[in-house]
Amino acid sequence: MALLADLQAAFEPGRVVVxxxxxxxxxxxWGVALADDEQPAALVYACNAGDVxxxxxxxxxxxxxxxxxxxLTGLTGAATPVDGCVIVSLERMRAIEEIDTAAATMTVEAGxxxxxxxxxxxxxGFFFPLDRxxxxxxxxxxxxxxxxxxxxxxxxxxxxxxxxxxxxxxADGTVVTSLNKMQKNNAGYDIKHLFIGSExxxxxxxxxxxxxxxxxxxxxxxxxxVSDYDAVLAFLAHAKAQLGPTLSAFEVMWPxxxxxxxxxxxxxxxxxxxxxxxxxxxxxxxxxxxxxARFEDTIASALDQGLIEDAVLAxxxxxxxxxxxxxxxxxEFSRVFTPRIDFDISxxxxxxxxxxxxxxxxxxxxxxxxxxLGWGHIADSNVHLSVSIxxxxxxxxxxxxxxxxxxxxxxxxISAEHGIGLLKKxxxxxxxxxxxxxxxxxMKQALDPAGLLNPGKVL
Amino acid sequence: MALLADLQAAFEPGRVVVxxxxxxxxxxxWGVALADDEQPAALVYACNAGDVxxxxxxxxxxxxxxxxxxxLTGLTGAATPVDGCVIVSLERMRAIEEIDTAAATMTVEAGxxxxxxxxxxxxxGFFFPLDRxxxxxxxxxxxxxxxxxxxxxxxxxxxxxxxxxxxxxxADGTVVTSLNKMQKNNAGYDIKHLFIGSExxxxxxxxxxxxxxxxxxxxxxxxxxVSDYDAVLAFLAHAKAQLGPTLSAFEVMWPxxxxxxxxxxxxxxxxxxxxxxxxxxxxxxxxxxxxxARFEDTIASALDQGLIEDAVLAxxxxxxxxxxxxxxxxxEFSRVFTPRIDFDISxxxxxxxxxxxxxxxxxxxxxxxxxxLGWGHIADSNVHLSVSIxxxxxxxxxxxxxxxxxxxxxxxxISAEHGIGLLKKxxxxxxxxxxxxxxxxxMKQALDPAGLLNPGKVL
Numbered sequence: 001m002a003l004l005a006d007l008q009a010a011f012e013p014g015r016v017v018v019x020x021x022x023x024x025x026x027x028x029x030w031g032v033a034l035a036d037d038e039q040p041a042a043l044v045y046a047c048n049a050g051d052v053x054x055x056x057x058x059x060x061x062x063x064x065x066x067x068x069x070x071x072l073t074g075l076t077g078a079a080t081p082v083d084g085c086v087i088v089s090l091e092r093m094r095a096i097e098e099i100d101t102a103a104a105t106m107t108v109e110a111g112x113x114x115x116x117x118x119x120x121x122x123x124x125g126f127f128f129p130l131d132r133x134x135x136x137x138x139x140x141x142x143x144x145x146x147x148x149x150x151x152x153x154x155x156x157x158x159x160x161x162x163x164x165x166x167x168x169x170x171a172d173g174t175v176v177t178s179l180n181k182m183q184k185n186n187a188g189y190d191i192k193h194l195f196i197g198s199e200x201x202x203x204x205x206x207x208x209x210x211x212x213x214x215x216x217x218x219x220x221x222x223x224x225x226v227s228d229y230d231a232v233l234a235f236l237a238h239a240k241a242q243l244g245p246t247l248s249a250f251e252v253m254w255p256x257x258x259x260x261x262x263x264x265x266x267x268x269x270x271x272x273x274x275x276x277x278x279x280x281x282x283x284x285x286x287x288x289x290x291x292x293a294r295f296e297d298t299i300a301s302a303l304d305q306g307l308i309e310d311a312v313l314a315x316x317x318x319x320x321x322x323x324x325x326x327x328x329x330x331x332e333f334s335r336v337f338t339p340r341i342d343f344d345i346s347x348x349x350x351x352x353x354x355x356x357x358x359x360x361x362x363x364x365x366x367x368x369x370x371x372x373l374g375w376g377h378i379a380d381s382n383v384h385l386s387v388s389i390x391x392x393x394x395x396x397x398x399x400x401x402x403x404x405x406x407x408x409x410x411x412x413x414i415s416a417e418h419g420i421g422l423l424k425k426x427x428x429x430x431x432x433x434x435x436x437x438x439x440x441x442x443m444k445q446a447l448d449p450a451g452l453l454n455p456g457k458v459l
Numbered sequence: 460m461a462l463l464a465d466l467q468a469a470f471e472p473g474r475v476v477v478x479x480x481x482x483x484x485x486x487x488x489w490g491v492a493l494a495d496d497e498q499p500a501a502l503v504y505a506c507n508a509g510d511v512x513x514x515x516x517x518x519x520x521x522x523x524x525x526x527x528x529x530x531l532t533g534l535t536g537a538a539t540p541v542d543g544c545v546i547v548s549l550e551r552m553r554a555i556e557e558i559d560t561a562a563a564t565m566t567v568e569a570g571x572x573x574x575x576x577x578x579x580x581x582x583x584g585f586f587f588p589l590d591r592x593x594x595x596x597x598x599x600x601x602x603x604x605x606x607x608x609x610x611x612x613x614x615x616x617x618x619x620x621x622x623x624x625x626x627x628x629x630a631d632g633t634v635v636t637s638l639n640k641m642q643k644n645n646a647g648y649d650i651k652h653l654f655i656g657s658e659x660x661x662x663x664x665x666x667x668x669x670x671x672x673x674x675x676x677x678x679x680x681x682x683x684x685v686s687d688y689d690a691v692l693a694f695l696a697h698a699k700a701q702l703g704p705t706l707s708a709f710e711v712m713w714p715x716x717x718x719x720x721x722x723x724x725x726x727x728x729x730x731x732x733x734x735x736x737x738x739x740x741x742x743x744x745x746x747x748x749x750x751x752a753r754f755e756d757t758i759a760s761a762l763d764q765g766l767i768e769d770a771v772l773a774x775x776x777x778x779x780x781x782x783x784x785x786x787x788x789x790x791e792f793s794r795v796f797t798p799r800i801d802f803d804i805s806x807x808x809x810x811x812x813x814x815x816x817x818x819x820x821x822x823x824x825x826x827x828x829x830x831x832l833g834w835g836h837i838a839d840s841n842v843h844l845s846v847s848i849x850x851x852x853x854x855x856x857x858x859x860x861x862x863x864x865x866x867x868x869x870x871x872x873i874s875a876e877h878g879i880g881l882l883k884k885x886x887x888x889x890x891x892x893x894x895x896x897x898x899x900x901x902m903k904q905a906l907d908p909a910g911l912l913n914p915g916k917v918l
Binding site for chain 1: 605606644652657675700839871872879896
């Protein structure tokens with residue numbers, strides 16, 4: 001095959017893998033696998049932007065699709081290969097090139113694991129706030145290409161907000177090096193935003209400049225219970241006003257989620273099981289004593305004002321971890337809540353309560369024995385739902401249409417943080433207007449007119 | 460003229476202004492005026508996105524340039540009309556459409572003055588942090604189209620970071636309504652970033668959804684003096700570590716700036732005039748007593764550790780305003796430091812000290828009597844320089860080339876917060892590579908192939 005021969009001629013031995021030797025793990029991310037009767041044409045290990053550029057040029061000549069892969073921990077199939085494509089793997093680009101302590105930046109290659117970045121930041125006396133369960137295997141290039149979220153968005157923003165500069169290879173092989181290290185730079189269009197969150201469809205990110213933050217030295221955690229969603233909103237306003245920017249998590253769990261979490265972990269309930277919602281509150285600060293006092297005051301005044309019904313404060317790191325274990329239930333779902341259909345959506349904060357109620361009612365009306373778990377990073381508008389129907393297989397599409405119709409009604413998003421990939425593509429128009437989608441297509445057309453980059457994803 | 464007749468037929472009387480009746484203030488922003496022998500073809504007052512769309516469609520038929528105007532307070536000529544263009548003025552789009560207290564968002568039309576937004580936020584119990592001296596006349600559409608900065612970027616980010624959604628009219632008249640209210644929304648490409656900071660060259664912003672923040676209740680201010688730029692860096696690291704996210708300003712003034720500020724305001728020096736740099740430090744918080752104690756501790760420990768040589772803490776709001784008056788000297792320049800050439804640049808934080816030294820030396824070498832004032836929002840990498848040469852007229856281009864050559868050497872930006880417009884366009888390649896500029900041009904080509912939107916600006 002001429003394509004393969006060209007690639008092999010362009011790269012050193014061992015850098016181009018023929019189809020029969022491509023490890024099966026490259027066939028799938030955590031969400032979608034390539035069909036059994038399909039296969040990639042080759043896998044190329046890139047060591048720098050020049051390699052990616054060369055691979056793209058060669059693929060361009062053969063009109064061959066290119067799919068970039070990192071840690072393969074996405075949930076929507078964005079990194080799943082397409083039949084006959086060339087996979088460009090960035091996993092060998094693992095250099096932390098620079099930590100600039102004065103600028104508070106770290107420049108890294110795309111294939112560095114998130115956890116290594118967190119550790120390197122900590123060793124240099126900084127904090128890199130992006131975090132997700134897959135931190136040990138996900139890679140920063142993928143985190144940025146998918147605009148990853150996580151538990152600290154409330155305070156530090158999404159992956160997008162943590163990027164100052166990047167290097168990207170365009171579909172035609174052009175390397176655009178834009179490794180800006182400055183928080184302020186208005187010299188023309190801010191081109192990095194084109195690529196952040198575009199899931200490898202507009203370019204392949206090869207290097208990034210990340211923002212680092214001062215290390216925090218204190219953490220306060222509490223679990224609070226409230227009587228209804230209005231109380232969630234009132235308590236959120238109170239917590240934001242009292243705790244200011246130290247507030248780093250405000251995680252709401254609806255009762256079914258809370259009860260299953262207790263059961264799954266065999267935990268004694270830190271708070272009674274008869275409340276309407278549970279909130280895990282977390283602050284990160286730099287003054288242990290004052291922060292703790294402020295935190296306790298905030299909870300106490302919320303109790304006094306009747307905003308919350310009950311609360312338990314973590315007295316130790318172990319306490320805090322125990323409370324966070326409840327919130328971590330989703331990581332145990334394969335053991336305790338399966339089969340199921342998962343949702344990652346966002347809805348304007350004020351509407352989340354009624355949204356959850358209506359979602360529940362809408363599902364029960366169709367499947368009276370449906371089980372519905374709700375939880376999420378409410379303060380960022382993000383709510384997760386997991387639904388289990390007593391049918392086999394799960395009526396995936398009908399459940400999705402039920403939930404996404406409600407998302408559309410409330411002007412919400414069918415993807416808060418996981419992206420679109422393959423799985424959510426059929427529903428993109430539930431959250432985006434024809435004009436918005438046409439504009440996205442125009443971007444795609446401008447940057448990748450031949451449609452070689454990650455075809456069939458997002459749009 | 461057929462164009463004018465078509466516009467007049469499409470809009471009610473009074474909405475289309477003929478050239479001879481266009482007020483002279485529309486000929487110029489604060490930086491650049493239209494040449495005396497040139498004039499716009501018409502001015503259209505838009506009342507909504509549909510109006511903008513209609514104007515663009517008509518102009519498209521005649522291949523006529525369109526320049527959007529807001530408060531006309533920009534400094535680089537981005538809103539200055541071009542000869543024969545149609546000006547689309549957004550100043551009648553002054554509705555504050557919604558404040559969503561649960562979502563902490565405000566939806567406004569493009570022509571609302573920044574100060575009205577700040578006031579409306581405050582009345583609703585929130586804080587909208589974007590601020591600049593022209594707050595009374597600048598309009599939010601322009602602030603966002605130019606990605607405005609200001610004194611609170613350190614804590615709250617640039618205008619870009621304060622926008623959740625927008626409505627924009629493309630060059631072909633398509634209205635793209637993307638009024639997202641959620642902090643997390645990964646449903647496809649984040650198209651708003653295309654238009655933020657593009658200075659009206661890719662689309663005309665007609666409505667925006669802004670993020671609101673909890674009101675702050677405490678402010679602490681201090682003026683500190685240090686021995687050299689290394690001490691600036693050490694004190695910045697100390698302040699960030701101690702004050703965490705409450706740190707909202709870290710403004711450095713070099714001695715010549717400080718001395719002129721004292722002189723201009725007839726002030727008794729709050730700190731001796733023999734230090735190497737002066738830092739105005741500001742925090743915004745929610746706990747008056749604890750914040751003040753923390754702030755005093757931070758200054759005291761910096762003195763103990765020898766990071767700073769001297770300090771004065773504001774004991775009252777009046778004290779704080781007096782200290783900020785020093786920093787506000789730039790507003791008095793036309794009275795006390797004229798003629799001059801102004802710079803708004805950014806340089807990686809660690810290099811700013813040597814950058815200032817070399818800029819000074821490079822100017823003195825060519826113009827021994829040059830006066831050079833330096834100050835800036837150092838913690839965001841942003842430094843301002845004003846240069847006065849004892850020649851008339853000021854040798855503008857030679858001074859610019861001297862400074863921008865240094866900016867290029869340090870990988871800095873020729874525009875930190877003011878944008879490119881007309882004035883900085885000749886120097887764009889000092890901060891952006893050919894590949895970056897080509898990518899910007901590709902965006903322009905994709906969105907405005909006929910080049911009708913604000914032609915000649917930025918690129």
